[in-house]
Structures are given as C-alpha cells and as structure tokens.
Amino acid sequence: PRMENLKKYINEIIDFPKEGIVFKDINPIYKDPMKWNELMLPLKKLISTLKPDYIAGIEARGFISASALAFNLEVGFIPIRKPNKLPGKVIGINYQLEYGEDRLEIQHNSIKKDSKIIVVDDLLATGGTASAAGKLIRKAGGDLIGFAFLVELTELGGRQQLDSNLLVESLIKY
Ligand code: AMP
Numbered sequence: 001p002r003m004e005n006l007k008k009y010i011n012e013i014i015d016f017p018k019e020g021i022v023f024k025d026i027n028p029i030y031k032d033p034m035k036w037n038e039l040m041l042p043l044k045k046l047i048s049t050l051k052p053d054y055i056a057g058i059e060a061r062g063f064i065s066a067s068a069l070a071f072n073l074e075v076g077f078i079p080i081r082k083p084n085k086l087p088g089k090v091i092g093i094n095y096q097l098e099y100g101e102d103r104l105e106i107q108h109n110s111i112k113k114d115s116k117i118i119v120v121d122d123l124l125a126t127g128g129t130a131s132a133a134g135k136l137i138r139k140a141g142g143d144l145i146g147f148a149f150l151v152e153l154t155e156l157g158g159r160q161q162l163d164s165n166l167l168v169e170s171l172i173k174y
C-alpha cells in the first residue's frame with residue numbers, strides 16, 4: 001500500500017515498443033534518489049535476510065536495480081544477457097514469446113555449484129522472461145532461491161509461470 005504512491009512516478013506509454021503494449025516507464029523513479037531509495041529499501045531488507053551468494057540481473061532494464069542491490073548488499077552480480085553479447089563460453093536457454101522465440105545466456109562457469117541466487121528484473125509481465133532466467137540459473141548449477149521485481153502486472157499471471165516454492169516478490173502491483 002505504501003508503494004502505491006510511487007505509481008505517480010511511473011509513466012505509461014501506449015503502444016511502446018509495439019502496438020497493444022502499455023509500457024511502464026520507471027525511469028523517473030531512478031532519477032529521484034529519495035524515491036528510488038523508498039522503492040528499493042524493502043527489497044534490500046528482504047534480500048539481505050535471504051543471504052544470496054549472487055544477484056542475477058536480466059538484460060537490460062533489470063541490470064539497473066539488480067546491480068544497485070548487489071553493490072549495496074555487497075554480494076556478487078551476474079548478468080543474464082540476450083544472445084551473443086557475452087564473451088567466451090556460454091550456457092543458453094531458448095524460450096517462447098507470443099510471436100516467435102527468444103534466448104538468454106549466462107557465462108559458463110560464472111556460478112559456483114549450489115550457490116544461492118536471486119533473479120531480479122524491473123517488471124514481471126507474462127513471466128516468460130523470468131521463468132527462462134530461473135531455468136538458466138538451474139541449468140548453470142545455481143540454487144535458485146527466488147525472484148524479485150519492482151513492478152508486477154498481476155493480470156498477466158506471470159507469477160504462475162514461476163516455481164511456487166520460491167520467493168516471488170514484487171513491490172508495485174498493477
Ligand atoms: P514477460 O516475459 O512477459 O514477463 O516480460 C518481462 C520483460 O519484458 C521484462 O524484462 C520487462 O522489462 C519487459 N516488459 C514487458 N512488459 C512490459 C511493460 N508493460 N512495461 C515495461 N516493460 C515490460
């Protein structure tokens with residue numbers, strides 16, 4: 001409920017990046033240190049109690065909050081990226097989009113076996129991206145302990161795509 005008042009700092013852009021999508025632009029929150037702090041504080045507290053070994057961020061907008069949290073909590077940051085961006089040997093996972101397919105990659109040997117990992121992204125929509133990221137963490141040998149998002153579009157049911165035994169936290173719900 002307290003987070004509700006941050007909604008006025010989230011801009012809605014109709015038909016971006018394509019027709020039919022109402023894009024939630026949270027850049028105004030990042031731009032305001034007090035607002036950003038207010039938004040991140042509960043996540044920071046929660047994550048610190050879970051004591052992850054790493055926070056994994058999903059390219060590209062997920063990097064902003066994931067790396068800020070990792071730096072602040074003094075835990076490692078691991079980038080999960082779109083295809084052909086990471087150098088060297090990678091582990092990848094393909095996943096279905098509404099139209100076509102996409103792929104996420106992580107660096108081979110970036111995860112020490114059974115290390116505890118939380119996946120962070122800016123927004124949970126249908127859950128396809130986060131679900132694939134979670135599978136990728138497991139494929140790479142990590143112990144996936146949860147997901148955290150700044151924003152959740154609850155009507156799209158993304159949560160149902162994620163392992164219900166894990167923590168799934170979102171701060172601002174639409
Ligand atoms: P999904 O796989 O459908 O859960 O989509 C999640 C990913 O797409 C996240 O990385 C978001 O950054 C982005 N995304 C999807 N829908 C929106 C939206 N309405 N506004 C902003 N970003 C979105």
